[in-house]
Amino acid sequence: MDYQHQTIMDLRKQLDDGTCTSEELFQTALDLAKKYQESDNSFVTITPEFKQKKSQSLLNGIPYGLKDNFSTANILTTASSNILKDYIPPYDATVYKKLKQSGAVLVGKTTLDELAMGGTGTTAHTGVVRNPWDEQRLIGGSSAGSAACVARGIVPFAIGSDTGDSIRKPAAFGGIVGFKPTYGRISRYGLFAFASSLDHVGTLTRCVEDAAIVTDVLKGKDPLDMTSLENEDLNYYEHLHDDIKGRKLFYFKETCDLENYSAEDEEVIAVLTKFHELLDRLRKEGFEIEGISFGKDLLNAIYPSYMTISCAEATSNNANLTGIQFGPRGEGSSIEEIMFDARTKGFSELIKRRFILGSYILQKENQERLFLNAGRVRRLIVDRMNKLFETYDGLIMPASGGIAPKFGERSDELSERYLLLENHLALGNFGGFPSITLPMGFLHGMPLGINLTGRIKEDGVVLTMAQKIEDVAGYRGIVAGDQNV
Amino acid sequence: MYKVVIGLEVHCEVKTKTKNFSNSINTYSTVPNEHVSTVDLGLPGILPVPNKEAVRKALKTAMALNCKNPDEVIFDRKNYFYPDLPKGYQITQVTKPCGIQGYLDIFVGEEEKRVYIHQLHLEEDTASLEHFANYSLIDYNRSGIPLMEIVTEPCISSADEAVSFLEALRNIFLYCGVSEARSDKGQMRCDVNISLMKEGDTKLGTKVEMKNINAFTSVRAAIEYEIKRQSEILDQGGTIKQETRRIDEDGKTYSMREKVDAIDYKYFIEPNIPPVKLTPEYLDEIRKEIPVLEFARIKKYQNDFGLSFYDATVLAKDRGIADYFEEVIQEGAEPIDAASWVMTVVLGTLNKLEIPLTELFITPKMLAGVLRLIRQDKISLNHGKKIIYQAIEEKKDPLVIIEENHIEQIKDDQLILQHVQKAIEENPEQVRQYIEEGKDYVKNFFVGKVMQATNRQADPKVTLELIIQELEKRKANEGK
Numbered sequence: 001m002d003y004q005h006q007t008i009m010d011l012r013k014q015l016d017d018g019t020c021t022s023e024e025l026f027q028t029a030l031d032l033a034k035k036y037q038e039s040d041n042s043f044v045t046i047t048p049e050f051k052q053k054k055s056q057s058l059l060n061g062i063p064y065g066l067k068d069n070f071s072t073a074n075i076l077t078t079a080s081s082n083i084l085k086d087y088i089p090p091y092d093a094t095v096y097k098k099l100k101q102s103g104a105v106l107v108g109k110t111t112l113d114e115l116a117m118g119g120t121g122t123t124a125h126t127g128v129v130r131n132p133w134d135e136q137r138l139i140g141g142s143s144a145g146s147a148a149c150v151a152r153g154i155v156p157f158a159i160g161s162d163t164g165d166s167i168r169k170p171a172a173f174g175g176i177v178g179f180k181p182t183y184g185r186i187s188r189y190g191l192f193a194f195a196s197s198l199d200h201v202g203t204l205t206r207c208v209e210d211a212a213i214v215t216d217v218l219k220g221k222d223p224l225d226m227t228s229l230e231n232e233d234l235n236y237y238e239h240l241h242d243d244i245k246g247r248k249l250f251y252f253k254e255t256c257d258l259e260n261y262s263a264e265d266e267e268v269i270a271v272l273t274k275f276h277e278l279l280d281r282l283r284k285e286g287f288e289i290e291g292i293s294f295g296k297d298l299l300n301a302i303y304p305s306y307m308t309i310s311c312a313e314a315t316s317n318n319a320n321l322t323g324i325q326f327g328p329r330g331e332g333s334s335i336e337e338i339m340f341d342a343r344t345k346g347f348s349e350l351i352k353r354r355f356i357l358g359s360y361i362l363q364k365e366n367q368e369r370l371f372l373n374a375g376r377v378r379r380l381i382v383d384r385m386n387k388l389f390e391t392y393d394g395l396i397m398p399a400s401g402g403i404a405p406k407f408g409e410r411s412d413e414l415s416e417r418y419l420l421l422e423n424h425l426a427l428g429n430f431g432g433f434p435s436i437t438l439p440m441g442f443l444h445g446m447p448l449g450i451n452l453t454g455r456i457k458e459d460g461v462v463l464t465m466a467q468k469i470e471d472v473a474g475y476r477g478i479v480a481g482d483q484n485v
Numbered sequence: 486m487y488k489v490v491i492g493l494e495v496h497c498e499v500k501t502k503t504k505n506f507s508n509s510i511n512t513y514s515t516v517p518n519e520h521v522s523t524v525d526l527g528l529p530g531i532l533p534v535p536n537k538e539a540v541r542k543a544l545k546t547a548m549a550l551n552c553k554n555p556d557e558v559i560f561d562r563k564n565y566f567y568p569d570l571p572k573g574y575q576i577t578q579v580t581k582p583c584g585i586q587g588y589l590d591i592f593v594g595e596e597e598k599r600v601y602i603h604q605l606h607l608e609e610d611t612a613s614l615e616h617f618a619n620y621s622l623i624d625y626n627r628s629g630i631p632l633m634e635i636v637t638e639p640c641i642s643s644a645d646e647a648v649s650f651l652e653a654l655r656n657i658f659l660y661c662g663v664s665e666a667r668s669d670k671g672q673m674r675c676d677v678n679i680s681l682m683k684e685g686d687t688k689l690g691t692k693v694e695m696k697n698i699n700a701f702t703s704v705r706a707a708i709e710y711e712i713k714r715q716s717e718i719l720d721q722g723g724t725i726k727q728e729t730r731r732i733d734e735d736g737k738t739y740s741m742r743e744k745v746d747a748i749d750y751k752y753f754i755e756p757n758i759p760p761v762k763l764t765p766e767y768l769d770e771i772r773k774e775i776p777v778l779e780f781a782r783i784k785k786y787q788n789d790f791g792l793s794f795y796d797a798t799v800l801a802k803d804r805g806i807a808d809y810f811e812e813v814i815q816e817g818a819e820p821i822d823a824a825s826w827v828m829t830v831v832l833g834t835l836n837k838l839e840i841p842l843t844e845l846f847i848t849p850k851m852l853a854g855v856l857r858l859i860r861q862d863k864i865s866l867n868h869g870k871k872i873i874y875q876a877i878e879e880k881k882d883p884l885v886i887i888e889e890n891h892i893e894q895i896k897d898d899q900l901i902l903q904h905v906q907k908a909i910e911e912n913p914e915q916v917r918q919y920i921e922e923g924k925d926y927v928k929n930f931f932v933g934k935v936m937q938a939t940n941r942q943a944d945p946k947v948t949l950e951l952i953i954q955e956l957e958k959r960k961a962n963e964g965k
Contacts, residue, residue: 071530079529091523093530190530197756225532226758313756316564319573320527324623335568362564362751371753 003028004153004479008062008210011156015061022061022105026050029063029107032154040152041129042145043108044068045076052105058213058237060103065149065158068109069116071190072096075106079192080124081114083321083328083346093190094222095159095201102217107155110145114348116161116194117314118142119169123350128407131173132480133446137404140170143204147174150204153479157205157214163194164306165425167202168437172399172449175439175478177470179203179211181459183432184229186215187222195313198306198429207476208438208467212236215459234460240467245286247465249396249452250388251279253291254299255420256397267402268421271448274441275398278450281472282396287465289396298384299420301377306426308361308374315358321346382431389455394465397424399437399449425451434459436466439475442484447475487681487716490689491647491708492603492639494676495654497664498610498630499539505609505631506533506576513670517624525612525629527571532757535560539631540583542663543607544763545771546633547584549657549778550602555581557762560607560755565748568623569611577608579752583633590780591653593646595794600650601638608632613671627671633663639678639689644708648701651675656779660804668699675704680725681715690715691725696741698732706736714738782807790820799828805842806832809849816853819860826856830870834877846880847873855883862944898951901935901943905951908934909959920960928952 003025006014014020033046045068054060066072069079071089078084092100099106114123121129121144129144131137132152139148143160147170150158160167162180171178180202188199203214216236222228254260258272279289323329323342330341347355361370388395401421428435433453440450452469454462470476478484504511507524514520524531540558547554561579587602612628614621635654641647655673658666666673675698680690693715695707710732715725730738777785779801786797800810806827813823831852835842855872858864864872864887876883908931909916915931918924931952935943 069530071528077529084529087529089528089530091528091530189532192529224534226534227532312753316562316574316751316753319564319566320529320571322566322568322573324568325526325571326528336566339566339568359751362753364749364751367751367753 002153004032005206005477006156007207007477008058008156008205008213011062012058022052022103023050025061026052026063026105026107029105029155032152033107033149036132036149036152036154039130039135040132040145040148041124041127042110042149042152042154044078044080044111044124044126044145046108047075047106050105052103053100055101055103057102057104057217059099059217061105062103062157063105063107063155064099065108065110065146065155066096066099066106067112067116067143067146067158067160069112069161069192070096070109070159071192072106072109075109077109077192078125079115080112080126081321081346081351082125082348083323083342084326085125086328087326091190094187094224095218096190098218098220099159104217108149110143110149110158110160112144112146113142113166114351115192115314115318116142116163116166117310117354118350119165121145121148121170122407123348125348131404131446133175133484134404136406137446138173138407139404140173142166143170143178146204147171147176147178150174150176150206151480153206157203157210159214159218160202160204161191161194162200162202162429163198163310164429165423167200167204168399168425168428168435168449168451171204171437172439172451173404173447174204175442175447175449175475175480177203177205177208177211177436177438177466178449179205179208179215179436179463179466180428180434181215181219182229182434182457183429184225184227185434185457185459186218187220187225187228189222189224193313193317195310196317197313198310198426200429200432206478208436208463208470209237209240211436211466212240212463215463219459229457232457236460236463239460240464242464243286244465244468246288247286247394247461248288248290248392249282249394249465250290250292250392251396252294252299252424254294254296255424256291267443270443271398271401271421274443274448275450278440278469278473279396282469285468285472287468292388294384294388298377298381299424302381302420302426302430303423305374305377305381306423306429307357308370309378311354311358312361312371313358315355315362318355378430381427385427385431385433393458393461394452394454395427397421397451397453398440399425399451403443403446403448428453432456434462436462438466438470438473439478440469440473441475445484447478447484486684487690487712487719488684488686489642489708489712490639490680490682491641491643492678493635493637493641493647493650494678495635495637495651496610496674496676497633497635497658497666498672499542499607499633500662500664501536501538501542501631503536504629505536505539505607507629509629511630513672514626517622517626519626521625521628525571525625527573533560533576533755535758536631539607541771542661543583543605543631543633544768545661545775546635546657546663547582547587547605548768548772549661549775550584550587550589550605550635552584552587552602552605554584554763554768557581557760558583559760560758561752562755563608564751567611568621569614569628571612571625571628575608575611576755576758577634578606580754582606589650589653589657591646591649592780592783592798593643593649598646598649600646601640603636603638605633605635608634639680644705644712647677647708648705651701651704653779656802660776660778661774668701671699674699677704677707677711679708679711679715681712681719683719691727693725693727694729695732695738696729703732703736707732707738710736710738776804776808779807786820786824790814790824792820792824796824796828800824803842809842809845812849813853813856816850818853818856822856822860823853826852826873830873831877834874838878840877845877847876847883851876851883855887858887865945898947901939901948902951902955904935904938904943905931905948905955908938909952909955916956916959919956920963928956931956
């Protein structure tokens with residue numbers, strides 16, 4: 001088997017029996033990174049120096065990519081924004097520290113949508129990230145480079161961040177596994193904040209097993225992150241093959257029942273057909289799956305509530321980017337002018353629009369109506385989910401209503417139902433629920449993803465169920481260019 | 486004449502080992518940017534971790550100010566852009582401050598006054614800026630130092646009241662051990678809001694704000710100047726502008742900026758700090774650490790110990806002195822004795838020898854012992870003072886000094902009589918002068934002789950009585 005198809009455990013075996021060395025793996029990854037940089041643009045920075053601290057971890061010697069919004073001491077960290085284009089942090093994010101200690105080898109810092117805001121992978125200051133399955137198409141974002149470098153087979157895993165769907169959506173478009181564990185399971189210390197109450201750290205891999213292995217390394221209480229969860233004894237990797245018989249799943253009838261769509265929603269119908277076919281096969285394996293009515297109003301409220309909360313928090317979180325402490329110094333005769341100039345030049349239009357929205361949302365006269373109401377809606381949605389989790393072990397949904405769009409074709413002028421199917425993943429961020437996306441098939445030669453969201457803190461259960469889904473679906477370890485049916 | 490309405494906003498740095506949300510050391514330093522971490526610089530990706538000790542001290546101070554405490558600790562973000570605020574927001578408390586609706590009873594002169602506290606909250610200090618001709622420098626040492634802000638209701642009506650309140654408040658900080666509250670280090674700073682209204686008016690006048698005044702004397706000067714300035718404007722039928730002013734070294738205030746609209750700080754709850762519930766047990770534990778405070782002690786010293794207001798105030802001013810004084814009484818000394826000896830002898834000696842109270846050698850028990858001997862006339866006042874001085878200077882138990890030097894007064898009449906008789910026998914000329922020439926003052930000569938012979942330990946009163954008795958006896962015998 002070639003390097004590009006190998007999972008962490010495949011590489012582990014080779015390293016352990018001496019068939020290859022970690023230096024060789026790194027060199028292979030590095031060559032691939034360089035080879036595909038022009039077409040994919042997965043990396044902001046490729047780190048050409050082999051640096052490894054040996055350990056007993058399963059990740060010892062394994063190459064990986066790290067999203068460029070994790071602080072890495074002495075390595076450029078740009079968050080794909082002009083305002084940070086020369087920023088070299090003096091400290092390590094907890095995630096990066098843990099990966100170094102585990103002996104994993106960094107290949108590069110991956111491209112993202114500027115400041116992790118946006119879901120297309122097209123807004124980085126270094127240009128668009130292209131989908132390795134079809135370079136006419138985007139891969140989605142914001143963890144665009146992390147998804148692309150894993151889908152391409154440059155590295156077996158990459159680290160991403162997920163505020164609305166930023167790991168799970170690009171994973172779906174790239175035919176890989178994107179896992180966002182429970183809020184607080186992995187420390188956010190050193191992750192450039194987008195919306196603190198929604199931000200999660202997670203993994204992009206080519207199989208569920210690798211998601212479990214990497215999460216086992218990254219999870220744990222961090223004294224530097226007050227929202228991080230207490231350590232738990234459970235090892236996810238060891239419990240992947242636990243019995244799932246009798247596990248109960250639900251989906252939203254409003255968005256998943258075929259009768260709700262008309263013939264012109266061709267792509268959605270194709271997606272849903274594959275989805276229901278897979279559900280039938282899962283039922284045969286012991287899952288109990290049924291559709292429930294979540295409430296149209298609540299579903300409709302997910303996206304606007306998400307935008308309201310995330311823009312507001314983002315405005316405040318990025319108020320440190322003024323060119324005073326770091327970053328390009330603006331020009332002007334007063335301190336206001338200097339900061340104004342730095343921010344005007346440093347951010348793209350999309351970012352500025354979100355900051356202005358966020359600022360508007362937080363204004364005294366709007367806060368109650370917009371920010372606080374969005375928080376209340378969030379609470380209603382989470383309460384409803386928790387109520388359902390009393391009966392069900394997980395929510396199973398198509399990760400999106402279609403395949404990765406072509407550049408420029410994606411617009412908001414899609415049907416209402418399509419929008420709902422595109423934007424439900426933020427549910428996982430609202431409640432901090434563990435949520436995983438994995439490949440469920442192909443349409444027009446492009447991968448499609450299925451998403452599973454479980455009870456808070458039950459990351460192990462979600463991974464075990466996902467392992468079963470992966471076994472049934474049969475798309476473990478695929479790489480861009482593979483035969484697709 | 487106008488009615489003056491003043492509200493104060495007092496900032497006080499909390500004494501802790503580390504800063505409010507980072508591991509940097511919380512200390513005053515003249516070397517710029519010495520105690521700075523990634524968190525204090527607001528670098529991308531940092532997260533705040535609140536300092537438990539700072540929260541505890543803020544809750545404690547709120548209790549000392551008779552405030553209500555919240556059911557849980559949460560923080561909010563105050564969003565604004567300024568170069569001394571690296572994150573672009575300050576972590577503070579708006580939703581649930583550490584204390585609300587409190588009061589502090591103070592003395593203004595000898596008058597009692599209750600100052601109402603609107604709230605006390607915990608926040609982080611900003612960096613400090615130093616401005617030069619065409620550039621400014623930022624020192625992040627101060628960035629993130631825990632800061633308590635105490636906001637009074639607009640219930641203060643004079644410079645005297647304002648300064649008395651500030652002094653009483655500083656005293657609370659010191660008594661509770663929550664801050665050094667040194668104005669010269671900028672650890673205690675004050676914003677003054679002042680407005681004037683006509684007698685009988687119900688609507689408050691236009692408010693003028695004066696920011697960041699360190700010294701209490703400047704607070705007084707600023708208020709007095711503003712009262713004068715605003716009165717003159719109103720007398721001439723003018724109107725007061727709502728503005729922020731600063732006080733200069735000349736004691737005058739100058740306009741900094743006019744306030745058109747209040748700034749919208751877009752407060753919202755800090756999402757990185759989950760709420761922490763406060764249990765009644767935890768709050769009780771803190772409450773138990775609060776000592777009896779200055780105001781209560783002044784009243785107690787007057788009412789229970791019969792001290793003058795002045796003496797009570799001097800003794801209660803410093804918790805160490807007040808505790809010492811009270812312990813001397815507990816060791817059996819009369820309050821009046823304890824008060825005067827602590828204030829004059831003990832403190833005088835410490836001052837003279839430049840020894841801090843914390844290093845005072847003589848214990849309350851030792852002092853009470855000496856005071857008892859004086860009460861019993863076993864040693865004289867003068868001796869007592871000298872012994873205390875020596876004890877403090879040489880770090881020696883005063884009772885041991887007394888014993889070693891045989892300083893206790895000779896009260897034994899028979900013993901003194903022997904000395905008196907001897908002196909009379911040895912000095913017939915002086916006896917003659919007394920009897921024949923009626924020279925009364927000769928008796929003092931004999932007192933001196935006896936004192937000389939007894940190493941000044943003879944009780945002078947008894948000695949004089951015995952001398953007169955013996956001389957008169959001889960005079961009577963002569964006449965026979």
